[in-house]
Amino acid sequence: MNPHFAERTKSARRSVIRELLKLTEQPNIISFAGGLPDPATFPREFLARVAADEILNNPGKTLQYTTTEGKLPLREPLSRWFAEDGMKFPPDQIVITSASQQGLDLVAKVFLDPGDVVFVGLPTYIGAIQAFQAMQARLVGVPLEEDGMDLGKLAEAIRATRRAGLTPKFIYEVPDFQNPSGITWSEEKRRGLLEIARREDLVVVEDMPYRKLRYVGKPVPPLAALDEDGRVVVLFTFSKTLAAGLRLGALAGPKEIVEKVVTLKQATDLCTSSLTQRLAVRFFQEYDVEGHMEKICAHYRVKRDAMLAALERYMPKGEGIRWTKPEGGLFLWVALPEEIDTERMLLKAIEHKVAYVIGAPFFVDGGGHNTMRLSFSSATLEQIEEGIRRLGQVVAEELAAVRSPQQA
């Protein structure tokens, strides 16, 4: 038997990070590698109670199939929640998805023919890279600066794409507290991005898994709120705000696009789980959603502060060593001098019982060998203090090693 796979399958690769994560799962390792939300933030008493109630007393709505676009009593409060943030999507412009990874799969299916170009940040969320590559897109990376993409380079990349006879389809970004970099786009850059998208007639895919997790500073309007001509598609997930295990999210966008998304979602999974949708319906109906968000933010804020303080304390100082100071989300990003290869250094880190995620897989241009992602979501404050102390030592040792003449 010799299965004849599709072209996309021949080149599909699993995330390197997943493989490296196995290394970091040894006992006593303090890991900043996993990007999982802290289960302490999931409202389990509430979910347990409403799950039992819904299944027992509302089985027709929880245990049976539901519509492909998702339950209206969930799309309605989502529409209002989005509106609080300046995004105007009536319920018929919202599709419930099996979390935002499915949103990525659906935008890829709806827009991408083989060879079509998607513009992404350097670095970019890996799940997006995988979803777009599965539809055989060509990904063009544009450097991220502290306040968002280098827009000059974006415009240049789009022109070069057209000159090469390729078809640009959309720009993908996580403008708030990006995974992996922790960067938030300024309003000026958001407007600049939309201006370029308008001029080039491109769709913008705005992925906002962390938008509700802001710990300091003032919210910047979403791209979808600044959008004047209906070209922004929003991906939202409940994974960080309710519970990741529900696999529940939403896609919102222009009506014409949303209709196509629903058509292709029908072929993808018929519908998202009725049960998990009903749990979210009850969450909006009965739970103190705003108080819950504040509680989650407070929970992560101290961890973020602790990690930034520890980095200040323990990381070697010097040229080429810097890290982002995210205003929200779960991640921060460390860049080391060019001589450092964080993949090679990971073995040393594991010897020192600390782990991170190497940066290179987040770069579609082969760069990022000297970068790493640190997650502050799951470790305790004590682990953050001790883990960053160990990491500082690892970096210092590695710097000494690569800079010593014997090693050169």
Place this chain on the structure above:
Amino acid sequence: MNPHFAERTKSARRSVIRELLKLTEQPNIISFAGGLPDPATFPREFLARVAADEILNNPGKTLQYTTTEGKLPLREPLSRWFAEDGMKFPPDQIVITSASQQGLDLVAKVFLDPGDVVFVGLPTYIGAIQAFQAMQARLVGVPLEEDGMDLGKLAEAIRATRRAGLTPKFIYEVPDFQNPSGITWSEEKRRGLLEIARREDLVVVEDMPYRKLRYVGKPVPPLAALDEDGRVVVLFTFSKTLAAGLRLGALAGPKEIVEKVVTLKQATDLCTSSLTQRLAVRFFQEYDVEGHMEKICAHYRVKRDAMLAALERYMPKGEGIRWTKPEGGLFLWVALPEEIDTERMLLKAIEHKVAYVIGAPFFVDGGGHNTMRLSFSSATLEQIEEGIRRLGQVVAEELAAVRSPQQA
């Protein structure tokens, strides 16, 4: 804004049936149209209890992300359950999916480049048609006889495909109580199909949503149990055996194929809901699964018997009028004389307050205008009796109308 969709999107259509179903949702209509399982078969007391217990006491396993391949404590009992049916898939050859529609999406992604050929029955399950067309496959229909595909025509179709320079990829079938026809393949035809697949080096996709729902007769071995060289991929779903709203199923197959499926599932949704998986884990651990299946079968058996008896009683007799006598599943299939167009007749049926699903959308060759699908899963025994009486009258009137000289 002028979104530039992918080629697949331009031709994607939502199911006609969904649109027609809206017609049938008027009050007082007895509908045999929907294909939904009867919610009375879902063990809601059990599910309510374990859902609350799992969320409260096992939140790390229910509310957090899980692995892409799915929870091992679910793949293990599934492996044993499959083995009872002669199918030898160790847990590492099983992937948990978001029900079998996702299984269809994943086999389509793994195998199909645009223009590749899939062989399907005439008629075929619509969700499969949609999933394969979303990956731009060319679907070639092969007539179904009472005991399975016309294998001579299948072999001929494969030869013609190769002669035309096209690439055949796999054969798709629902060998037990097919949706829509209710047909079950004989063992002889199953062996014949595998023989052809072997000769032509094709994969076989065996979709078995109804396999556990056998009401009469002896089980015929699954294709996967007869397979000698690892070319059968099995799609299973809990939608009919536990609860459709969970969106839970499994794909099993040769190791090499399953690995590719896991890689592409990662890009599709990261993982299937941890919560719904845990409910199924507990179902296998604590519930009387065999007794539950017997109960479900008993529940549907009387409905099937009632519908067959009512058809015998009320349908006009005559050449060209026949229906299948399914040994399980949820559906039976009625063929009427060539002059009848069941889509046109549907309006008359709705006037008579009875509804069915037209057959044509299940045919990839444009045929089937004179056929219809009847589901006996959701109606009560009284509704079945009265609904089939009305349907018999509708058919009699339509026959009279098309055969009267005034109408000619």
